[in-house]
Amino acid sequence: MSLAISTEKIIILERMIRTATRIAVVTHVHPDGDAMGSTIALRSYLKTGWNKECCIVIPDACSETLDFLPDADDREHIICRSENPDAADGWIAGSDLVFCLDCNGFERTESVAPALLASNAEKVLIDHHLHPQEEQFALCFSECEISSASELLYRVLMAMPDVHDDCSVLSMHALEALMTGMTTDTNNFANSVYPGTLEMASRLLAAGVDRNAIIERIYNCYRENRLRLIGYLLGKMKILPQGVAYTVLTAEEQRRYDIHDGELEGYVNMPLAIGKVKMSIFLKEDGERFRVSIRSKKGTSANACATRYFNGGGHEQASGGRLYIPGDIAEASKAPEYIEKAIEDFYKNS
Numbered sequence: 001m002s003l004a005i006s007t008e009k010i011i012i013l014e015r016m017i018r019t020a021t022r023i024a025v026v027t028h029v030h031p032d033g034d035a036m037g038s039t040i041a042l043r044s045y046l047k048t049g050w051n052k053e054c055c056i057v058i059p060d061a062c063s064e065t066l067d068f069l070p071d072a073d074d075r076e077h078i079i080c081r082s083e084n085p086d087a088a089d090g091w092i093a094g095s096d097l098v099f100c101l102d103c104n105g106f107e108r109t110e111s112v113a114p115a116l117l118a119s120n121a122e123k124v125l126i127d128h129h130l131h132p133q134e135e136q137f138a139l140c141f142s143e144c145e146i147s148s149a150s151e152l153l154y155r156v157l158m159a160m161p162d163v164h165d166d167c168s169v170l171s172m173h174a175l176e177a178l179m180t181g182m183t184t185d186t187n188n189f190a191n192s193v194y195p196g197t198l199e200m201a202s203r204l205l206a207a208g209v210d211r212n213a214i215i216e217r218i219y220n221c222y223r224e225n226r227l228r229l230i231g232y233l234l235g236k237m238k239i240l241p242q243g244v245a246y247t248v249l250t251a252e253e254q255r256r257y258d259i260h261d262g263e264l265e266g267y268v269n270m271p272l273a274i275g276k277v278k279m280s281i282f283l284k285e286d287g288e289r290f291r292v293s294i295r296s297k298k299g300t301s302a303n304a305c306a307t308r309y310f311n312g313g314g315h316e317q318a319s320g321g322r323l324y325i326p327g328d329i330a331e332a333s334k335a336p337e338y339i340e341k342a343i344e345d346f347y348k349n350s
């Protein structure tokens, strides 16, 4: 029922961990619940199971809505490169084993990528995105038909000889982090749910994970501003005749609503609640570019749209990218025009 993890790969991984003295765990820029959940769970395993020295290196800070995830010890071992570039690069340079989680290659770690390229450490990929950059890694666990990097990590850990398919061997902290990652990446079990997803969730619950508390922290602790801004954005959203909804959020609007990074997580899914909407595109102005999020219903490829028009990619139904100012559009106000042309082209040529 659930994914089989190759025994040969587990033997190699076990040898890599056993012989490592310093370990770096890296994830993608703007780390989300799956990125933070999987990295924190892996660090907990390496620390409690192997007593290894391990730091998590994130390219930039994660949203404060995920503040509940790291414990006091994690906080001392998470290096945010945008805040502390020398410490981040130094940790990677001094590590003999590097894990990349929830990103398909170095590029998605943006500012961390040069340190990864320069490093001679053995590198392991654990990821669930399309197009893994296998040549960058000594060992790859890559699977797209799975809910999350957290679920894939769980499968890998369950296959380790010291865990032996018994999740109670892992710390409660690791189990909660894994539950958080799979919950946020599936949009609370609405997308990318496979038989193995529910089987894993069931085993985490049986092991004592308090899912109600996690749900409370993820979905019921927002500031009022988020909801107010979402109300405004739904009013502003446009629906094109092709069944594509798009919303553009300017820097000025973010200031007006005093919105913090990550507080609009999940907004992009909302327009898909409309029957005729097949794809939702959300642009958020961020310095000299827009950050782009795309979600689609089955039969429409968010990934193709993100790859062709928005310098990005991701999964078939959930992708992202960016739109550069002035690279792709002369000024921010031209974004709607760009999107409408892109969608016309997308449907003409697909």
Ligand code: 5GP
Binding pocket: 028, 129, 292, 293, 294, 311, 312, 313, 314, 315, 318, 319, 320, 321, 322
């Ligand atoms: P989100 O909309 O939540 O930022 O991203 C949705 C999905 O698209 C995630 O799986 C994420 O990894 C992927 N994604 C987001 N931005 C980019 C990007 O710039 N490049 C690529 N290749 N994938 C992205």
Ligand code: MN
Binding pocket: 034, 035, 102, 128, 148, 149, 185
């Ligand atoms: Mn993920």
